[in-house]
Amino acid sequence: MPSERVLFFPLSRKGMGSGHLRRCFDTARDMEIPASLIIDDELPDALLPGDWSGVIPDFPGSTSVLLTSDALKDNSFFDAGRTLAVFDRRQSTEADILLWAEKFTPVLLDDDGQARIFAPFVLDSIPGPRGSDANEASPSWLNLPPRGQKPNPGGLILLSFGGADPAGITAPLAQILLKTGIPASRIHLTLPPGVLPDSLPRGVNILDSSGNLKNQLKNYGMVFCSYGLTAWEAVAAGCAVITADPTDYHAFLSKAAGFPGIGRMGGRSGWQFGKNRKKLLKLLDFPESLVKSAEKLASMVELRSKGSLSSLLDSLEAPESRCLACGKVLPPVIARFPRQSYYRCPDCGITGLYRFGKVPEDEYGADYFQAEYQNQYGKSYLEDFQNIKAMGVSRLEIISRRGKKDGSLLDIGCAFGPFLEAAREAGYQPHGIDISPDAVAYVRDNLGIPAVSAAFPGDFTERMFSSKRFDIITLWYVIEHFTDLKAVFAALNSLLEANGVLALSTPNGAGISARRSLKRFLRKSPEDHYSIWTPAIAVNLLSRYGFKVYQIKVTGHHPERFGIFPKSRLFKSFLGLISRLFALGDTFEVYAVKEHSLV
16 A cells, blocks of 8 residues: 655664754655654753754754654554654664554664564665665665865864764864864864863864755865764765764774774773774875775765655555564565565465555556566467466366365456366356456456456455355465455355365465575566465465365476576476476465364
């Protein structure tokens, strides 16, 4: 479903600076759909709402802001339709996002915490080491300044450690720079909240913080800051950068990204600053290395623009953050792509899809069985009618082994009806349902078989056919298209007679293609396949919903997909034998009987 609202959860605890807060505010302000900021209850004194205008110009403007406790008490937040919850908190835990995932779809922004494994969608804008892939990554979302002059370590120097300078680095670093012989007239700095100008070294220049710092960076040859947004803005603007970090974690990120740095300064006592001073002197002795590092870092962010962060968030769907088969909230994600994430549920074993791209209104229109089918198989669906019908005959033979040699049959996703025609000729009373009106019209008008156009199970009612229950229900390459398997299997169980047969087919997540490269298999999986099955998962999942599997037939054996190119027919036949012997086909069929009702 399309997103109807975005909630931003910026890191806003005491001692964490204002960078995350500023970025979320700027993005929320530019959103087309409604957006709000949810901030931590315990705020630093310098960032109380009445004083935020000093950190964020025009705060709060049209953006609504609530404390976390207020948002939890406001039920309207949980009834606002499909909502994205964007966490810009640096290191979120599973518990941080689990609290909101019952109702919202979590999105992480530049987050390396434990939650990265579980979040349905992950965005990286700041380059650097990550524990796992993001769905999308682009420095263009940083809204970096235009390139200015060439890096000049001998020019003006700026010290800027965020809106709060939580580790108190500004004043000690200014003193160290003065002791290296740099004149005070070259040193400019942003005044941290709560720091009096008289406490700073005499002669340094205090920068007016009311303007946009990003647009002033071009005036400086070198910038001292902590690892984060300012560091990347500075190299993009053409400044040499040296980092001085508040924590060991920041220092690690700085080094891993390639920034010259003097290490952690936060929490150090006076005598420990000697370490920082030695590192600083070593860096300043080689200005050409600083220039080279800055230009290399700048090249990392000079990439093709992917648009603004706000426009990206505006474009995302908001899928439910739970397993589509059993309802498990936030199953771990195993693969990420630009508009898709695949998870594997630890409770039921299914591999499911979070789909974030816009779903076309006519996804299953007339072209679905014509142009798209022809692109995949080299012929139209109707041209392949007799071949599909022949496969239906063999499937009916397996169904008949359970004593179901006649009776009422419902084919869900019947398309143009080849299986229905095979069933009628075999003595069954066939009925069809399909979401495509064109396909249903063909079944009714050309084949003379009862069929309805409806979405299953939502739009299907027992009144659509004379039979209220069926002896056989089939779904050939349909089950993977459903977004709510719990509802589907509940409906199937209700519609099927006692001891009735349920038969389905689907791509095989344990076939040779998936075994050779699961990531490539998932990347090539159609974007409307919401679940990936294996024979073992089919047995387990069907048993949960009252069915007992009596036969599995692995199909779709393709020796050429082994990655070994046989030079002889004999070798190709050997690979085909291996595929059948070890059930490595890329599709499979499941035949089950209804053992008991769910209610």
